Amino acid sequence: MIFLKHVSKTFQTPDGPLRAVSRASLHIAPGEIYGIIGFSGAGKSTLLRTINLLERPDPDPQTRIEVDGRDLLALPKPELLRARQSIGFVFQNFHLLNNRTVADNIAFPLEIAGLPAAARAKRVAEVLEIVGLSDKARAFPAKLSGGQRQRVAIARALANHPKVLLCDEPTSSVDPQMTSNLLAFLRQLNERFGLTIVLVTHEMNAVNAICNHVAVMEAGQVVERFSLRDETYSPLSNLGKLLLRDRTVGATLLDDFIPNI
Numbered sequence: 001m002i003f004l005k006h007v008s009k010t011f012q013t014p015d016g017p018l019r020a021v022s023r024a025s026l027h028i029a030p031g032e033i034y035g036i037i038g039f040s041g042a043g044k045s046t047l048l049r050t051i052n053l054l055e056r057p058d059p060d061p062q063t064r065i066e067v068d069g070r071d072l073l074a075l076p077k078p079e080l081l082r083a084r085q086s087i088g089f090v091f092q093n094f095h096l097l098n099n100r101t102v103a104d105n106i107a108f109p110l111e112i113a114g115l116p117a118a119a120r121a122k123r124v125a126e127v128l129e130i131v132g133l134s135d136k137a138r139a140f141p142a143k144l145s146g147g148q149r150q151r152v153a154i155a156r157a158l159a160n161h162p163k164v165l166l167c168d169e170p171t172s173s174v175d176p177q178m179t180s181n182l183l184a185f186l187r188q189l190n191e192r193f194g195l196t197i198v199l200v201t202h203e204m205n206a207v208n209a210i211c212n213h214v215a216v217m218e219a220g221q222v223v224e225r226f227s228l229r230d231e232t233y234s235p236l237s238n239l240g241k242l243l244l245r246d247r248t249v250g251a252t253l254l255d256d257f258i259p260n261i
Contacts (some may be wrong), residue, residue: 088157
C-alpha cells in the first residue's frame, strides 16, 4: 500500500542546511495501523508529510514514494491531485477553519475536488454520523471541545473516501481520557473501512494500544522497524526497548471505551 525508498528531506535554515530525514525507507501493508515513533526533532512528522508530498523529498534518482501502487513523484500535477484525494491527513492542531461551521469544514476538500453541492451535503452528513457529531453540523469550531475538534478533523480527512489516513500526533491536543477515545475510534475506522492508518506520535502507549508495526526514528533516520506482535523480537534502540517493555500498559488504554459508531 505504502512504499518509501531512500527518502530524504533537507530544510534551509539561517544556520545552514538541516537534514530532517535521511534516506528513510518503509513498507506499510494494506489495512495496517503503522506507528512512527521518536522524540521531538527525530523527523517523524516530516517523513509523514512526504507520503502525500506535502513535503517534497530531496531530489534523488533512487527515491520512490508509492501509495496504492502509484509512484507519486512520477505523476503529473493533475494526477497527483487526484491521488491525494485518496490520502486523508489529520493534523496535530486540527487546522480547522474557524470562520466555517463544522459541516463547511468537512465540505471544504469536497469543494476542492469539484463535487456538486447535493453530493457534498450527502457525504458531509455521512461522515458526521460516522464520527458521532451529526448534532454539531452548524456549530463553529470555537464552540467544540478539543476531542470534538479532532473528530471534525478526522471527518474532514474521511470526506473523500480515502484508502490511507495519515495522522500527525492526533492525541497531542486532547486530555488523557479523550486520547483513549480517539485511539479506539481510529482502530474502529481501520476495522470498519479497512483504512490503512499511519500514526506519528511520541506517546508509546498510543502505539502499543492500536498499532501492528512500528518504525523508530532517531536524528532523521529509521533505526529499526518491527512487529508489535513479535514477542521474540529484541529491540536495537532504547526507544524500541522502552516501547516493548510498556506494551501491556498501552494494551489496557482502551478497556473502558464505549464505541460511538
